[in-house]
Amino acid sequence: MASGAKQKHPARFINRELGWLDFNQRVLDEAENPETPLLERLRFLSISAGNMDEFYAVRVAGLVDQLKEGSCKKSPDGLTPAQQLETVRRQARHLQQEQQRIWQAMLAELEGQNILVKDVEDLHHHDQDWLATYFREQLFPVLTPLTLNPTHPLPFIFSGGQALVLHLKEPKTHHHVMDGLVVLPQQLPRFIRLPDRDEEIRFVMLEDVISRFAKKLYPGMHATRVSVLRLVRDLDAELEEEAEDLLNSFEKAVKERRRGVCVHLEVDGHLPKYLLRKLGVAKDEVVHLSTMVGVGDVKQLIISDRPELLFRPYQASIPQRVLQHDGDYFATIREKDLVVHHPYESFDTVVHFLQQAARDPDVLSIKQSIYRTSHDSPIVDALIEAVEAGKSVTVEVELRARFDEEANIRLARTLETRGVQVVYGLAAYKTHAKMILVVRREGDHLQSYAHYGTGNYHPGTARIYTDISYFTCNPVLVEDSARLFNCITGAAVPELQAVAFSPLTIRPTLEKLVRAEMDHVRAGRPGQIWLKMNSLVDRKLIDLLYEASQAGVKITIVVRGMCSLRPGVPGLSEGIEVRSIVGRYLEHARVFAFGNGHALPSGHARLFIASADWMKRNMDRRIEAMVPILDEEAYDRILGEIMVVNVSDTLQSWEMQPDGGWKRVEPGPSPLSAHNYFMEKASSSDKEAEAPVTPQPDPADLPAIHEPDAQKGERPVKEA
CATH class of the missing domain: 3.30.870.10 (Endonuclease Chain A)
Structure with a gap:
């Protein structure tokens, strides 16, 4: 095929959904990497399972919606929505079966390290007594036994929720009376740790304990475990971006999203057909797993008392240049621009920069865009501290950060009540740029300091995401930051010089x-x-x-x-x-x-x-x-x-x-x-x-990048 023909052929593109599954396969492959400590391999297994939840809830759900709408629009690689859905589901099932295989193999490896997941029925009577007490005191008060039949409505199960299905019989005749369902509360541990014995760390699974003591929930019945089910719902909310009250509109849409239709169901057994009808799932939306549904929960086995099975601890550092200036970020940046490489260098540099700005009497204003942050972020505290110190503080909060909408709604309300000027950007565009702009009076002029980042202002993810923070007071770059902020808050088309x-x-x-x-x-x-x-x-x-x-x-x-x-x-x-x-x-x-x-x-x-x-x-x-x-x-x-x-x-x-x-x-x-x-x-x-x-x-030993005749000023600005 000639190169020109190749450049027009759909095969020149790889399907993005399959490309994402390939990425998750690479994550899963780390769970079998012998160079990675055992409990960290368990973490990779858990991460790959969590990734699959989002894939079903957003990407697969999107393809399902296209089918319902009758769309025949082909993807760049030439597949219709129906063809994509069939291919994606087949590959996703294979990946989930691989997770089951790896989990089964890991159980043996964990046992070799004296970390055991025990069968409840195999426990010694002393452990059985301990479990009976645990069930009575810790589980029974929060569990709700429900009955199932074809004529009664099904109780709501949230996305990612798991439930135990039981076959209930009359104990004397053994006649089937009804089916029971116990939703596993998210707040309860999936893996329950037994008292350690003979240097063994032992766990049992929540659903096994409930099955063992089901007669306490259904007195007078003989209960037999049928299956554990786990469902994933469509979580891609429809948000009215043109609503008069954007904040309230988003809040309503996020609440409605929790009741999205079921797009994926995992089971480790066989369910009554009427239950599948009530859940609204088709046959091709059900995946039968041989060992465990909800593999993401294996992260609960990553215990701190076996540090030799974990990565060696790493403490991120503050850049030496900042320390040489006694923690004065403004002096550090005035000397020359500062690059901070996260997570190897601490995200505290960003936090301390804002804290210094909040407490410096010469700082007049702070502007920041927030796409994601943590619920207890010290950045938020610093912005509030700045307002209370009399500074002008403007924060652009992006309400449409997927799966962080609720957190950002709470953040916006908190900032507004404390006096921060909160804006929500342009209705038609998500604000994904990561920027901070601080304006400070220095002598008889105003000096601006800008932070540009490749990652979110989230102290938690900054410990595991590799990102770059760039601090500068270059006149061109800080002016461009100011103009871009004005675009976000005032909808004016900016004329930028370099950015x-x-x-x-x-x-x-x-x-x-x-x-x-x-x-x-x-x-x-x-x-x-x-x-x-x-x-x-x-x-x-x-x-x-x-x-x-x-x-x-x-x-x-x-x-x-x-x-x-x-x-x-x-x-x-x-x-x-x-x-x-x-x-x-x-x-x-x-x-x-x-x-x-x-x-x-x-x-x-x-x-x-x-x-x-x-x-x-x-x-x-x-x-x-x-x-x-x-x-x-x-x-x-x-x-x-x-x-x-x-x-x-x-x-x-x-x-x-x-x-x-x-x-x-x-x-x-x-x-x-x-x-x-x-x-x-x-x-x-x-x-x-x-x-x-x-x-x-x-x-x-790394190659030098400045040749003898290289001139500092030759990097063009205007053309950028």
Whole structure:
């Protein structure tokens, strides 16, 4: 097939839903990685199961909705909604069966480490007595026995909820009387820990305990366990973005979402047909599991009293430059821009920056965008403290952050009641940009300080997500921040000098940068691109990368999750390499580097960090920021170290094949783990806190990116 034909053929794209399942398969594969401690492997198993819940609740639910609406619109890879749904469900079932296999194997490994999940019926009578007391005191008061029959309505079971189905018989005649159902309360542990014995750590499962003492719930009946069921509902809420009262509209929609239709049902046995009808599930929405429904609950077995089965503890550090300025962030940033690499360097840097701004009498105003944060966030406390100190504080709260809508509604109400000016951005666009702008009086002028981030202002996820925080007082970048905030709050179209923003200028800026690399190749110069992001599914940008590859541009992409681009295809994408890093931390940063006529890494390159992945929604339907890195030290840190190590990782990386499959990268003669490298570097002053699994290269061994004739001022600004 000619290259032109290939560039028009639907097969040039990989289905995004299948690409997401491939990512979750890579997560699940870590549960079998012998280099990962046993209880951490259990965590990967749990994460993969939790990911599947969201996949069913959003992606599968979306395909179901398309079918109900009669849509025949094909996906970029040429599949109708019906074809996608059939393919996706088949692959998802396979993945869930793999989870069952791995869980079964892990039970044996756990037993080898004296961590046992016991069958209730096999317990010694002393343990039986203990369980009887536990049931009477801890379970019986909160359990509600229900009866089931074809004529009575079914009790509501929330999404992710589990229930035990029982067959109830008259004890003398053994005639079937009715069916019973006990919903397992979310607040109760799925794995109940028994008193330790002979150095053994032992657990029993909640449903087994309820089955054992079911006669206490159904007196006069003989109860036989039939099945445990678990359902997932459609959680993709329909939100009225044009409502007069946006906050109340979102609050109502989120409450209604809890009662979404069932789109997926897991069972470990056989259910009465009338029960399936009442749940409203079709046969192809039911998955029979051999060992355990709700595999995500295995995270409850990750116990702290077996530290040798966990990753060694790691304590994130505060950047040395901040400490050298006695914790004065304004002085640190005035000296030169500051890059903070999370989670290796602490997210407390962002918190302390805001706290300093709140307490500094010379600070006049603070503006911040919040997409996700924690319920007890110190960032929120700092913003409230700033208001109480008399400062002007404006916070853009994005109500449409999926699955965080309720938390953000509560956050908005809390901030408003404390005097913060809360805005909700533009109705037609989610605000996904991560920005803070602080204005401070210094002498006879006002000085602004900006923070741009690739991740959310969430102290919890910042401990496990790899992200980049960029602090600057560069006049161009802080002015662009101010104008972009004015766009969010005042709906004015901004004219920015250096920062590109969605929905207007990120896409054309990226197109210009990629085409510039093609022009360099045509002129006989190197053309090279390094990209790091979470997802790559935008059709126009993928076709542009194909065109660049055919022009001779060398492209390396480090993508965490979905990737619809097909690399290494002759005549289409020979010059494109796609990698994925999966390990201790979740890769989340977005970094884009363009060689600008030189081989990467180079001091001549054009370098950006961004809040946006290469997805249509990020390009066209969100407020996003793509920020050029202009400071030389920040530039060297991001391109010459962070990106170099990411593209060089061999211990945690997978490489995408032309057929869309993934293969682990061979460790090679000098194996490198990006996560271990950055942990060792950040904690070099306290190596006892975290020893690397594998010897890592010295930072001095990384390639220099500034050539002798490189000039500090040659990185263009206006063209960005």
